[in-house]
Amino acid sequence: MSTFAAAASTTSTGEAFQFWVLAVVAVLGALGTVLSKKTVHSALCLAGTMIILAVFYLAQGAYFLGVVQIVVYTGAIMMLFLFVVMLVGITAADSLKETLKGQRWLAAGCGLGFGILLIAGIGNASLDTFAGLGQANAGGNVEGLARLIFTKYVWAFEITGALLITAVVGAMVLTHRERTEERSTQRELSIARVRAGTQVPPLPAPGVYARHNAVDVPGLLPDGTTSDLSVSATLRDRGQIRDVSNEALADLAELEQRSESWLERSAPEVTAPEEASK
Amino acid sequence: MENLIGLLVAVPLLGAAILLTGGRRLDRIGHWLGTILAAVSFGIGAVLFFDMLGKSGEDRAMYSHLFSWVPVGGFQADIGFQLDQLSMTFVLLISGVGTLIHIYSIGYMEHDERRRRFFGYLNLFVAAMLLLVIADNYFLLYVGWEGVGLASYLLIGFWQNKPSAATAAKKAFLVNRVGDVGLSIAIMLMFTTFGTFSFQPVLAHAGDASEGKLTAIGLMLLLAACGKSAQVPLQSWLGDAMEGPTPVSALIHAATMVTAGVYLITRSGAIFNGAPDAQVAVVTVGAVTLLFGAIVGCAKDDIKKALAGSTMSQIGYMIMAAGLGPIGYVFAIMHLVTHGFFKAGLFLGAGSVMHGMNDEVDMRKYGGLRTYMPVTFITFGLGYLAIIGFPGLSGFFSKDKIIEAAFAKGGTEGWILGGAALLGAAITAFYMTRVMLMTFFGEKRWEADAEGHEPHPHESPKSMTIPMIVLAFGSVFAGGLFSLNSSFLKWLEPVTGHEEGHSPLSATTVTAGTMVVLVIGVALAWLMYGRRAVPAVAPRGSLLTRAARRDLLQDDFNHVVLVRGGEHLTRSLVYLDHSLVDGAVNGTAAGVGGLSGRMRKLQNGYVRSYAVSMLGGTAVLIAATLLMRAV
C-alpha cells in the first residue's frame, strides 16, 4: 500500500495512479452490475467493484475495513448472492426491456439529477484539507477501532449483535417450509398420475442415438419425431434442446452415398422425415 | 260560560272529523249530523250572546285559556280564546249563516254521491272560521286563517273531476298563499316589535311602537287581507272560485271567509290607527276594489260570477271603511253582517235558479223565471233591494253609513273616496238590476241542450227555500235593527272604538245623493235590459265590456307579469344554478376526480416507481439544501 495519512490536500502520486486506474475499473464494474443481462455476470462485476473498494479502504488507512470488505462482502455476502442466483436465477436471463411506461426516462432523469446535485454538493463543500489518519492509526488501526467499538460505540455494537441474531432467525423463518401434510408415497403419486391421465408411463429418456447420449438431446419417438418431454424442464425453458435428428439423417445419407459409391449403384430415394418441432 | 267558547270550535271540528273519517256508513245520516253540529255551534253562540248581553259594555269580553301550545323561551303560542263583541258578531254570523247553508245544502247536494264529504268540509270550514274569529292571538288566528284556506280549497275543488274546478281550487290556494305569507311576516314583525303576538298586549302597546314598524305590520296585514278577501291586486281567484258548489260560494266566498280580511284589519285597528300610511293603502285598495268588482260584475253573463264581482265590490266597501279608522270600523262590520245576509241570500237564490235550470249559469239563457220560481224570485228580489241600498232595507243603512264616513274622512281624500263609493253604489244598482232583469224578467230564453233536455224551471225544495226566506228576513230587517237607536254602534264601540266624522256634506245630502245614483243605475239598467230584449248570445260589446268580461285582464296581467316573469326568473336561476353553482361544484368534483385519477396512476404497485419517487424526492431535498446554503 502506498503512503497515506499525510495531513495534506494531495495524495502521493502512487495513490493517485492507483486511484485513477482502479476507479475506472470500479465504475465499469458498477455499470456491469447494472447492465448485465445475466445475474451471474452482475454478481461477478459487483464482486470486482467490491474488491477494488477494499483496496481503496486499505489505501486510505482503513486496514481492518479493507480486510473485512474482502472477507465479509466479497467472501460471504457475494457467495450468498451466488447461492441465491443458483436457487432462483436458473431461468432465462433477465430481459432488459423496460415494461413500465416512462420508468426508464424517469429513472435516467432522477438519477442524473441526483448524481449531478450530489457531485455539485461535494464540489460546493470546502473539503480541501485532509487531516490524515497518522495520529489515529498510531496505536494500530484495529486497536483503535476496537477501543472505539468497545467504549464509545459499545451500545450500538450490542444492538448490532441483536440485529444479527434477529436477521438469522428471520431468514430461517422466511425460508423454512413447514410440511403441513404427509409426503405422498410413490403409490399415491402413480394413482394420481393415472387419474390425471396426462402422462401415465414414465417420461421418455433422452439421447437414444448412438452418437448422442447427452441429456440435452431429445429422445426419438417411434414415428421418428423427437420428444421434448425427454429433456429436463430447465433445459426446455432455456431453449437449450439440441436437435440432432437431421444430423442422423445426414449421417444416414452419407452412409448411403458411401455404400453407393462403393457398390456403384444408385441409391433409393430417401425422404427426410419432418423437421422435429420444438 | 268561558268554557263554552272552546266548544264553538270543537263541535264542528268533531263533526268534520267524524264525517271525513267515518266512511260510507255515514252516507245516509252525514248531512244531518253536519247540520245538527253546525246548529249546536250556533246554539252555543246564541247562549254566549245572551250571556254577554247581560253584562255591561266594558265587561262583555270573555277569555278562555286552554293550554300552552308552543312554549319556547320568549315565544309563547297559546291555545286561548277571546270572545268580545266583535268576535261575537262574527260567531253568530258564521254559525248562523253556516247553519242555514248546511240546511240548504241538504237539498242542493241531494244527488251528489259525495254529500257526506261535502258536509265534512263545510264543518271543517265552520270550525276553522270560528277559530279564526275567537282566537286571542295572531298565531292561533293564523291557524284558523290557514284552516279556512284549506276548506276553501277543498270546497272550490269539490267537483274535482272537472278540470276547471281543480284549477280554480289551485288558483285560489296559490293566490291565498301570497296573502298568507303577508300574515306570517306580519306576525313575525309583531313578535320582534312587541315580543308577543297576543291581541291584548300587542294592541295595548301598539302606540308605543315606531310608526315605521306599525306601517310595515299594517301593510303586511293588508296583504293578508287582500289575499283572503279578494282585494286588488290578489283578487283574481274569487271569480274562478265560483266553480265550487253554490252553497260554498254563498257561505265561504260571500258571507264569511272573504270577510276575514275585514275582521283582521278591524281587529288590528290599534295598529292601523298608528300608521296613517298603511291606512291610506287600505282605503286605496278598498276604493279600487269596489270599483273594480262592480265593473266586472256589470259584464259577466254567468250569474255566479256577476255576484262574485259584486262580492268583491262590497268587500271593497268594507275594507275602505275599515281603512278610514275609528270613524269606519263599526260600519265596516255592520256592512259585513248585512252583506252576509243579503249576499248569502242572493247566492242561494242563484243556486236555486241553477237547480231549476239544469245547472245553467248563463243569465242570457234565463228570462222570465219569476213565474216559475216565486219564492226564489221574492227572496232574491229582497236581497237585490238590500244590496242596492233600497231605503229601509239593510244595505241602505250600512252602505249609506260607509259613504258618509268616506266623505267624513275630509279633504281631497274624502271627496275622492266618497265619490268612488257613490259611483260604486250607482254601478252596484246597475249590475244588480241587470242580474235581476235578465234572470227573472223578460222573455224566456232557454232552449234544449245538445241532448235535447229542455230545462223545466221549478221551485226548489223546502230545505232550500227556508234558508233563503230566513236570509231574506235578515236582508230586510238587519240594517234597520242595527241602526235602531244606533244599537250596533253601541254594541261594537267598546271593542273597536268610534269617532264621529265631520262630513262636509250633511247626512241627508249623502242619503239624497245615494238615492239619486241608485235611481240612475237602476234606470240605466232598465233601459238596457228591461225595455229591450236581451240577446241570447252576448254582443261583442265595447272595449271596456270585453275587458271586464275577462275580469279586467287581471289574469292576463298576472300571466304576463307574474307567470312569465316567474318563468323567466326560474329559467335564469336554473341556468345560473346549472352553469354557475353546479359548474363550480361539478368542476371542483371533476377537478379533484381527474387529479385523483392521475395521482392514482402514481400508486401503481410497482416498487420501482416508488423508488423513482424516493430518488426524485431526495434529489429535490438536496437541491433545496444547496439552494438554502447558496442563499
Place this chain on the structure above:
Amino acid sequence: MNPVNYLYLAALLFTIGAAGVLIRRNAIIVFMCVELMLNACNLAFVTFSRMHGNLDGQIIAFFTMVVAAAEVVVGLAIIVTMFRSRHSASVDDANLMKL
C-alpha cells in the same frame, strides 16, 4: 490528487447503484445495486474518516457492513420465498400494493 476524488467516486457509484435499482426488474440484481449503494457510502465514510483524522467514520462503515450483512440475509430469504410462491424474481410481479 485531492482525496476528495474518492467522494466523487462514491457519489458516482451511488448514483449508478440507484439507477440500477430503478431500472432492473430482477430482484437479485436490484438487491446487488442496493449493496453497491451501501458500498459507495462506506467509501465516503472511510474518506471522511481520513479527512477528519479520526476513526469514527470507519466505525460507521463497519456498522454499515454488519447491517448490510443482516439485510442481505433477510432480503435474500425474502427473494427466495417470493420466488418459491411466484416462480419469478421480478419485482414488477409483486405489484399488489396498489389501489
